[in-house]
Amino acid sequence: MVRWRPGARERLQAAALERFAEHGFDGTTVAEIAEAAGLTERTFFRYFADKREVIFAGQEQFEQVFLSGLEGAGDDHPMQAVAAALDAAATNFFPDRGWSRTRQAVIDKDPGLQERELLKLASLATAMTEALRRRGVEETAASLTAQSGVAVFRVAFGAWIADGETRSLADIQRAVLAELRGLVGDTGE
């Protein structure tokens, strides 16, 4: 029986995240990451353009998993399509709470990484807006729904990786969406 052995890419990612968490993002060099993974710097650069790419690898898939969920939704109200996108992402993109937690801790300590993460989420909102427009949703509604969906994702993700949280990301997202409904409904008029 062949024992599964993680590939170079996965070893580099694991080694990088471990060192970032321990020594900070700025306090870690590519040489150290490569060494910790038992590989050369040359190999590192075959997989990643730079240190930062280790943290943001898979951004395209990240967006894609939301968009697939959105496009797979029935011909519902836009917010239901966005809810389907969030469900799909929770199920298909975030299998490992520990990895996500450590990654976020690394980001939270580095303003440059925080900016990049914000831009990633803004890009997701734009992509979801465009996908809703393609479904015939009017511009204001599309933008508003996509941005609200990303807000729900951000808040839910933060709760999901909090210490001691045991609910699934999908469950938390549904609870946060329900909370948003209550909050927005409270504006009266």
Added chain:
Amino acid sequence: MVRWRPGARERLQAAALERFAEHGFDGTTVAEIAEAAGLTERTFFRYFADKREVIFAGQEQFEQVFLSGLEGAGDDHPMQAVAAALDAAATNFFPDRGWSRTRQAVIDKDPGLQERELLKLASLATAMTEALRRRGVEETAASLTAQSGVAVFRVAFGAWIADGETRSLADIQRAVLAELRGLVGDTGE
């Protein structure tokens, strides 16, 4: 009667925006801005650290006007406090639709400026979240309300500067908030 004459700062801002709009942000030098304003480069740098600062001057006041509105709101539901923040900003920070329209057109053509603008709005969401927390609003609700408020502002601002739009920013924001209420309510369950 003394005719009001704009100060150096205002002349530099007006000259810069005009040139950015005509020649693009990258296609404009500080020397050209200073010359167009009838001032020296040295004077330019007395007011602005760089070209980009001309576009983002007043960021602190921008946040402050939202926060003042929020803090001046009664002890209402969080979304009502955020609605008050948006009202205050519309009334006190955006007097000139033409300037806002040109500024946005300049930003829309430059990815670096777009990123900076997104970060500015993210910073606003964080500041409003913290202000709500200080009012005793629970973390999830605070974050969700602040982010939704910023989404409403973004969408309303985009509509406000669209060609031919005549409604006030405050009126558009109220309409967009009502639309959000409808959209979020539509998720059923």
